[in-house]
Each structure stands twice: as C-alpha cells, then as structure tokens.
Ligand SMILES: Nc1ncnc2c1ncn2[C@@H]1O[C@H](COP(=O)(O)OP(=O)(O)O)[C@@H](O)[C@H]1O
C-alpha cells in the first residue's frame with residue numbers, strides 16, 4: 001500500500017480536506033463553506049465550533065469516499081487562515097467568544113492608541129509587521145477587555161489563545177496539545193520574529209497574559225496524534241496558508257515569489273535568512289521551514305482579491321458563477337475608463353489605510369456591466385502590481401517571474417492582464433491547491449513520506465505560462481489612472 005498525506009486547509013470561507021499520494025497526485029477532496037458573521041459594519045466573525053466541525057466533517061467525508069484505509073494515511077498537515085483569533089476555556093474546550101476574523105476592523109481604535117503611544121517603530125522592528133487591526137494582538141485584547149472574567153482566567157492559564165492552527169490541533173488531539181508554528185506566531189503582532197519569543201513589551205501594553213499563549217514550534221514536526229476511527233495519525237505539519245503556499249510552490253530559495261489569488265491576494269517572497277525591514281509598506285514574516293533555522297519572507301497582503309468577484313456574483317448579481325467574469329472581460333475591448341477600488345475593509349499593503357472604502361469611478365453613460373466586471377478583475381491585478389513594485393524596491397531584485405495559485409488564478413484574462421501589468425511571466429502550476437500541497441509537504445517530510453526538499457521539488461509541474469504582451473505606454477496609462485482611483489478611496493471613513 002502507498003503512503004498518503006491528508007492536508008486540512010482551513011480557509012476564510014471554507015474548510016477543505018485534500019488527500020495526496022506520494023507522487024503528489026490529488027486522490028480526493030472535500031469542501032464545506034461555513035457562515036460569515038457580520039455583527040456590525042466592518043466586523044467579521046466565525047463560530048469556532050463551526051470552523052472545527054466543518055473541518056472535521058470534510059476530513060471524514062474524504063476518508064469515507066476514498067478507497068484507502070485510514071491506516072494508510074501517514075500524516076496530517078494543517079494550514080489555515082491566519083491572524084484569526086480564538087480564545088477558549090481549557091477545561092470545557094468551548095470558545096469564550098466567536099473567532100475574530102483577520103478582516104475584522106473593530107480594533108482600529110486600539111491600533112491608533114498604540115501608535116499614539118509611540119509603539120509603531122517597536123512593532124515594525126520586533127514583530128516585522130505594521131500596526132494594523134489585521135493582526136491578532138489587538139483582537140486578543142478586545143476579547144479580554146469585553147468578555148467578563150476572561151482576563152482573570154487567562155492569567156491563571158484557564159483560558160487559552162490560539163490562531164486557527166492551534167485551535168484545530170487542540171481539538172484534534174483531544175485537548176492535549178497547545179502549540180502553534182513560527183509562521184502563525186509571526187502574524188500575531190505580539191511575537192518577536194528575531195528572538196523567536198513572545199514580546200514582553202507588546203504583551204504588557206495589550207495586557208495579554210503569557211500563560212494563555214501557545215508554545216511556538218517549527219512548521220514540520222509531529223505535534224501530537226489525531227485519533228481517527230481508532231487509528232492514531234500524527235499531525236506532522238502546520239503553517240499559515242500563505243507561507244504554506246510559498247512552500248507548496250517550492251519557493252525554497254531566496255528571491256523566489258508567489259502570489260495567491262484567494263479571498264485576498266498574498267504576495268510572498270522568500271528572503272532567506274535575511275529579515276528585510278520594508279520601507280515600502282510590506283511586512284516581514286517567517287516562512288515555513290523544516291527546522292528551527294528560520295527563513296524569512298517579505299509579504300504584501302491585499303484584503304480583497306477574489307472576493308471582489310464573489311461580490312459581483314452575490315451582491316451586484318452581475319454574474320451567476322465566478323467563472324463568468326473571464327467571459328465578460330472578453331466582451332469589451334478595454335475597461336472603458338472604469339476603475340474599481342475594492343477597499344471594502346480598508347486597504348492593506350502597501351497603503352495600510354484602515355479608513356479607506358471601496359469606489360467605482362470613471363463611470364459614463366456608456367458604461368456597461370462588462371466594464372465594471374472587467375474593472376473588478378483588473379483591480380486584482382493592479383493591487384498585485386503595487387505589491388510587486390514595493391517588493392522590488394525593498395529587495396533590489398527584479399521580479400521576472402511570478403508563480404500563482406488560488407481560486408481566481410483560474411481566470412485566464414486576469415492572469416494575462418497580470419503578466420501585462422507586472423511585465424513579467426506568470427507561471428501557474430498543475431496543482432493549484434498549492435496551500436494544501438505545502439501543508440502536505442511539511443507533514444510528509446516530517447513523517448518520512450518524502451526525503452527532502454529536492455525530492456518534492458523534482459515533482460513540481462507547470463500547467464501554463466502567461467507572457468507579457470502589452471506595450472509600455474498603455475500599461476503606464478492604466479497604472480496612472482488606477483493610482484488616481486486609489487487616491488479617491490483613501491481616508492473615506494471619518495475617524
Ligand atoms: N473562475 C474564477 N474566476 C475568477 N475568480 C474566481 C474563479 N473561481 C473562483 N474565484 C474566486 O476565488 C476565490 C476563492 O479562492 P480560494 O483559493 O478557494 O479562496 P480562499 O482559500 O480564500 O477561500 C473566491 O473569492 C472566488 O470569487
């Protein structure tokens with residue numbers, strides 16, 4: 001019997017389970033969407049029990065529908081939406097509040113206070129991040145401040161904090177193991193990415209007790225076992241989804257980069273053992289690796305990427321299926337002068353404007369539905385372009401190739417337009433489930449399914465290459481207009 005690795009990919013909108021064989025073929029997948037909770041304008045929550053139950057359900061569905069025996073699953077790898085914050089009672093295993101999702105803006109005021117106290121520089125230097133409500137630290141504080149009695153229990157280690165990886169490992173090991181990995185810790189804004197320890201200053205200012213924090217471990221090792229139908233299966237890998245995707249794209253060398261087009265867009269470049277401090281609005285983060293020897297990455301995070309296509313479908317009802325966006329883009333010669341800035345939850349990198357909101361601008365009497373659909377797709381590529389240019393400035397590298405993955409990378413119009421905008425080739429892999437593949441690599445290497453990085457890299461296959469075709473004057477004009485539109489969306493909400 002062969003060896004199989006089960007990847008659990010807990011994303012922002014759905015939980016997925018994917019089974020890989022030793023040749024990296026996908027043997028089966030199962031996926032379940034779960035509820036997005038919007039209690040107030042700009043707030044986003046998930047039910048942690050639904051995160052767990054949906055993840056558990058797809059895992060069991062996949063096992064039930066595949067021909068393999070549970071005993072043939074050598075290891076489980078976990079990858080997750082990052083920053084999303086869960087606090088739970090150690091005794092009962094029940095969450096004390098809903099998960100506060102990475103997109104949630106409720107702690108913008110707490111972040112402003114940190115900046116007023118002069119902590120901006122400390123946050124950048126120590127955690128590698130920029131002060132923003134995106135990261136976990138202020139979300140933990142919000143729950144400790146707003147749910148009665150929780151801070152006291154947290155001080156006694158009776159309430160625990162975890163990002164989604166921690167929460168799933170805790171649940172799957174029957175409440176035995178409270179850990180996270182370096183990649184997830186590096187997204188909390190309370191972790192020192194140089195000393196590899198929780199940062200006392202941030203814990204102090206946010207009044208977060210150390211007793212509630214998980215132990216931080218490498219991304220590839222056995223954390224504990226999950227008992228599945230009586231069989232103990234090692235959980236042997238964990239990484240935040242964007243770092244897992246960088247790993248799954250085999251960007252093991254300094255200078256290699258990938259962009260994932262999921263709900264948001266996340267551009268990461270491996271920078272080796274060098275932690276670049278961005279001068280251009282990017283963040284420094286820890287890349288997934290096999291050991292305690294840290295590799296860093298520069299990251300640009302765009303909050304709304306593929307989600308703008310979902311919005312066209314679900315709210316504007318301009319399309320009935322995401323795949324129609326590509327068709328409509330081809331129905332017009334150009335964007336007709338229309339630009340859409342999808343700053344639905346503010347703007348992430350490189351602008352970091354918590355108070356920006358979306359706009360569609362350049363509309364005339366001649367504007368058609370297809371122009372707006374096209375403008376939405378173009379906005380994904382322009383936002384990525386802003387990240388690419390910021391990364392080139394920070395590192396001095398010229399990006400002549402970008403690997404891509406994620407749901408919206410199916411859209412061939414978007415991929416070609418992206419190649420045109422960055423004026424570099426775009427390489428799309430056969431396995432677009434790169435996030436899950438990265439988690440599988442991390443777990444599979446720890447469990448001996450694959451020997452090393454060279455072995456997994458030798459199997460990586462390209463599906464399609466998109467080469468730039470647009471002339472420079474046309475590109476420059478579009479980019480100029482895009483930046484004008486971004487200017488209009490900035491600082492929209494009154495503080
Ligand atoms: N054919 C398509 N064209 C454009 N966008 C698409 C297409 N298929 C899916 N998407 C977009 O991709 C996103 C889902 O990608 P996925 O990688 O599954 O995201 P996540 O892991 O963030 O849930 C959705 O926002 C969806 O609108």
Ligand SMILES: O=P(O)(O)OC[C@H](O)CO
Pocket residue numbers: 010011012013080081082083102240241242262263264301
């Ligand atoms: O769930 P995704 O794929 O949209 O990823 C979310 C990111 O991890 C947020 O930082």
